Amino acid sequence: MREESEIFDFTRTSDACIKCGRCIPVCTIHRINPDETTSPRGFIDLLGAYERGELDLDETAKDIFESCFLCTACTEVCPNSLPTDMLIEEVRRDIADRYGIAWFKRAFFLLLRHRWLMDAMMKLGYTFRTCAFSEEPRKGGMLPRFRLPIIKSARLLPSLAKTSFLNTYPENIPQGKGRRVAIFIGCLANYNYTGIGDSLLYILKELEIDAFIPKAQKCCSAPAYFTGDFYTVEKLAKENIEYFESFIDDVEAIIIPEATCSAMIKHDWEIFFRNRAMELWADRAKRVSQKIYMATEWLEKHTELSSLLEERGATMAETVTYHDACHARKVQGIYKEPRKLLGYNYRISEMSEAGRCCGFGGVTMQTEKYHLAKAAGAPKAAMIEESGADIVSAECSACRMQISASLHARESEVIFKNPIELIADALKKGKREE
Numbered sequence: 001m002r003e004e005s006e007i008f009d010f011t012r013t014s015d016a017c018i019k020c021g022r023c024i025p026v027c028t029i030h031r032i033n034p035d036e037t038t039s040p041r042g043f044i045d046l047l048g049a050y051e052r053g054e055l056d057l058d059e060t061a062k063d064i065f066e067s068c069f070l071c072t073a074c075t076e077v078c079p080n081s082l083p084t085d086m087l088i089e090e091v092r093r094d095i096a097d098r099y100g101i102a103w104f105k106r107a108f109f110l111l112l113r114h115r116w117l118m119d120a121m122m123k124l125g126y127t128f129r130t131c132a133f134s135e136e137p138r139k140g141g142m143l144p145r146f147r148l149p150i151i152k153s154a155r156l157l158p159s160l161a162k163t164s165f166l167n168t169y170p171e172n173i174p175q176g177k178g179r180r181v182a183i184f185i186g187c188l189a190n191y192n193y194t195g196i197g198d199s200l201l202y203i204l205k206e207l208e209i210d211a212f213i214p215k216a217q218k219c220c221s222a223p224a225y226f227t228g229d230f231y232t233v234e235k236l237a238k239e240n241i242e243y244f245e246s247f248i249d250d251v252e253a254i255i256i257p258e259a260t261c262s263a264m265i266k267h268d269w270e271i272f273f274r275n276r277a278m279e280l281w282a283d284r285a286k287r288v289s290q291k292i293y294m295a296t297e298w299l300e301k302h303t304e305l306s307s308l309l310e311e312r313g314a315t316m317a318e319t320v321t322y323h324d325a326c327h328a329r330k331v332q333g334i335y336k337e338p339r340k341l342l343g344y345n346y347r348i349s350e351m352s353e354a355g356r357c358c359g360f361g362g363v364t365m366q367t368e369k370y371h372l373a374k375a376a377g378a379p380k381a382a383m384i385e386e387s388g389a390d391i392v393s394a395e396c397s398a399c400r401m402q403i404s405a406s407l408h409a410r411e412s413e414v415i416f417k418n419p420i421e422l423i424a425d426a427l428k429k430g431k432r433e434e
């Protein structure tokens with residue numbers, strides 16, 4: 001689990017690397033491109049050389065630094081806890097300054113900064129989706145009818161919802177005995193995988209807990225952070241912090257059914273501001289972070305959901321294998337809670353390396369470097385199939401997008417569901433059987 005004492009000085013980190021090589025066998029990019037330059041030890045060496053002025057940030061260096069998946073597997077095993085992923089995030093800002101950010105990524109980040117514009121684009125996309133895509137409802141995705149320019153590959157993409165989660169429900173849903181939580185939904189669950197939010201509300205209703213859906217919430221800024229667009233990160237983080245502060249004392253928690261958003265808000269906002277000497281904002285981010293929980297974590301630790309599932313949840317026929325999203329297990333230490341909750345009603349069959357990165361990697365990896373994402377996704381899909389499960393689950397929609405595409409590429413019948421959806425399914429079935 002990530003510690004708070006991060007080191008962002010490239011030279012200091014380079015000097016602190018004892019070259020033990022423990023990080024190399026677990027490194028996602030090194031596993032598919034076994035070269036010292038594309039390994040945590042190699043990245044750190046190159047970053048030290050860059051800071052000393054011995055390495056030009058030329059196209060080759062750019063290509064190398066953009067090949068890191070930011071999976072944090074290296075930080076977990078490093079005896080000195082060197083934060084290679086966060087150093088790469090920092091150097092990507094320099095890359096963005098020098099080379100600019102591709103037009104389609106700038107357009108995407110513009111949409112992330114303006115919810116109304118994203119809402120309008122998604123509505124437009126939903127209306128005309130059948131012109132370019134065919135739906136795969138069982139897999140919760142859609143397939144391009146022809147080769148698309150930015151996507152560059154015929155792969156399964158997330159379906160678009162007719163109405164976003166945030167535009168479906170009222171802001172306040174009183175359904176209980178005084179307990180109240182806020183929901184931060186994340187962009188993919190808001191526009192694509194809307195069943196997650198529906199299921200979370202159903203679970204809260206069964207637990208008689210009031211739900212508050214803060215309508216002015218914005219993207220957590222993770223896609224921009226991973227791409228070096230620090231202007232967008234600063235803007236979104238500040239706007240969200242100010243907004244969260246307006247209701248934080250009126251809710252027990254802000255729960256998030258998404259590992260990446262949760263990790264960004266709980267850990268990375270503070271580090272981002274601290275590293276730019278914006279201490280006041282770092283302190284405000286820290287205060288907000290005290291109430292941030294992944295949804296399964298909060299439900300398991302702070303509610304009666306376990307006994308509810310034990311007493312009233314149905315025994316489900318499907319076998320589930322659980323994938324540990326990097327931002328859930330490695331960054332936040334969350335892996336027992338979802339397994340415990342699912343274990344009441346589903347048979348769990350562990351895959352061989354549940355913690356191995358699925359290969360999502362961020363916007364650049366999903367567009368310009370998709371060949372790397374595809375290569376990293378193939379072994380994950382194979383181990384999911386080998387587990388014999390009917391469903392693969394993880395509390396992360398980025399993993400869902402990547403794993404669903406990797407499974408589809410193997411013509412697999414295994415489908416992906418967020419644990420929140422599976423838990424709601426077990427409760428609903430239990431109710432029908434009563």
Ligand code: SF4
Nearest residue numbers: 027068069071072074
């Ligand atoms: S974050 Fe992942 S891909 Fe990047 S260096 Fe570390 S282990 Fe390798």
Ligand code: SF4
Nearest residue numbers: 017018020021023078
């Ligand atoms: S595990 Fe840490 S100290 Fe060892 S080589 Fe990798 S980055 Fe350096």
